[in-house]
Amino acid sequence: MNAERTFVMIKPDGVQRRLIGKVLQRIEESGLKVVAMKFLRVSTKMAERHYEIHKGKPFYEGLIKYITSGPVVAMVVEGENAIENIRKMVGATDPKKAQPGTIRGDYAQHIGRNIIHASDGKETARKEIALWFKEDEIIDYSIDDEKWIYE
Ligand SMILES: Nc1ncnc2c1ncn2[C@@H]1O[C@H](COP(=O)(O)OP(=O)(O)OP(=O)(O)O)[C@@H](O)[C@H]1O
Ligand SMILES: [Mg+2]
Numbered sequence: 001m002n003a004e005r006t007f008v009m010i011k012p013d014g015v016q017r018r019l020i021g022k023v024l025q026r027i028e029e030s031g032l033k034v035v036a037m038k039f040l041r042v043s044t045k046m047a048e049r050h051y052e053i054h055k056g057k058p059f060y061e062g063l064i065k066y067i068t069s070g071p072v073v074a075m076v077v078e079g080e081n082a083i084e085n086i087r088k089m090v091g092a093t094d095p096k097k098a099q100p101g102t103i104r105g106d107y108a109q110h111i112g113r114n115i116i117h118a119s120d121g122k123e124t125a126r127k128e129i130a131l132w133f134k135e136d137e138i139i140d141y142s143i144d145d146e147k148w149i150y151e
Helices: 012-016 020-029 044-050 060-067 082-090 103-107 122-132
Strands: 003-010 033-041 071-080 116-118
Touching: 003 020, 003 082, 003 122, 012 020, 012 060, 012 071, 020 033, 020 071, 020 082, 020 103, 044 060, 044 122, 071 082, 071 122, 082 103, 082 116
Parallel strands: none
Antiparallel strands: 003 071, 003 116, 033 071
């Protein structure tokens, strides 16, 4: 198994709508493994660093307000092909285009309230994990069912 790590965040609307359990259940049941997790209120500075790439876009200010509007669940998720697998599970950015069966397709209606974030590639995953977690907050461990999840 070629383990890969990705950064995932349940956004403030996901927390407010009591969807933490449902989102975690999907991640866990898929066989992916949570290797770091914290519950926190995001500072404006942190939000600006996380969404730096969108600076200057028309939705940027609303996006920073949204992400800082309440607590979030931040986590690192590990597994084979984790980055792409989670993006598929999350669904299209705009919930109107997200397929049923995806998190956004099932729980969200609007692009500015789309429940969850997941890194979009290897380089972003590396950067985002380093931004949100210290190295010693990420736990290397195995789960006994892994021989039934990976050949
Ligand atoms: N047109 C828009 N109007 C309002 N909000 C938007 C718009 N486009 C993007 N956003 C918000 O900015 C976030 C980041 O946009 P991005 O293009 O990176 O999409 P994404 O990678 O699917 O989402 P995320 O980075 O949150 O996982 C979106 O998830 C959404 O919350
Ligand atoms: Mg993105």
